Amino acid sequence: CWNRTLGSCFRSANGTEAYRSDAAASPWFSTVFGLIGLSSNLFAFCVLVNSSRKMHSRSRSSFLVFLCGLVATDFMGLLLTFSIVVPYHFTRFDWRLVDPGCHLCNFMGLVMVFFGLCPLLLGATMAGERFLGINRPFSRSTKMTKRRAWTLVGLVWAGGFVLGLLPVFGLGDYTLQYPNSWCFLTLLHDSRNVVFCLIFALLGLFCVGLSFLLNTVSVVTLCRVYHDSESVQRRRDSEVEMMVQLLGIMVIASVCWLPLLILIAQTALQAPRGDLPLNQIPRDTEIQLLIYLRVATWNQILDPWVYILFRRAVLRRIYPSFKTRPSIVSLYPVLNPSLRRKFTQESVLQ
Structure with missing residues (x-):
């Protein structure tokens, strides 16, 4: 009779399992972990807002908008998750x-999926924006405004929210996970959960792969520019600064999220073990899921430090010759003089 009153987030193994007082369930570990992440993101957000007020370059200001969206996403994700x-x-x-x-569990599962995928989606969006900014500077010089950048951030949030709502509407389930402290997607082998797991994992892997591809092309372009003897004096270090920050975000996201995404995809594609009931997950898989989730959470803590540590103000102390130079649009001498003067004037006004 009791079981009939429970929601779908309870599986027989984890619904009655006793509390374990080990490192996985330590309250102080979670508290310190959350405080470090929240304070890091709050500090980075304050630095970003201060920099945005002083920024007049359109390309740099739009990049700061994406960074603000990323930091705000990480902050809210940590706040909502650790408040439970x-x-x-x-x-x-x-x-x-x-x-x-299961209302609280479904809410937490939605939070985990939404704030897990959004940083990956924002990373891919930032990589695309920088790809266009470096390889197609003239086609976007009058298009990417702060408003449009915030619109893109809003679309990313909307897409992540819609994906997180799929289990609420019947595609997959959010269930209580070991050690009964969090809820997440379910690694069971029924068709609904398999489809949702694959959507989550493959979309995350696609974002990581797309970021790697676009960032690689952008870095190659910048390296070619820096080694071009005719334009070596015309380069602009702000593009390099943004690419260094973006590469740092990409590396951190890859290291933190790839183990979890690969585990979810592998588990969804593997045949279920015959010695377990259909509504149970192997204990080693549950432990792996917890460990990889902990690793993925470091992404939200390390992201803000990429911007804090790799700003020009900090880089100049390490590399004194790192000084501001003209825009990368001057690297294209094929333009006639009138067009070059036009874009130079626009760059100054921005």
């Missing part, structure tokens, strides 16, 4: 009593 995880570790509440209808 930390109280659980301190109070050890029973999910069956607190949330028998």
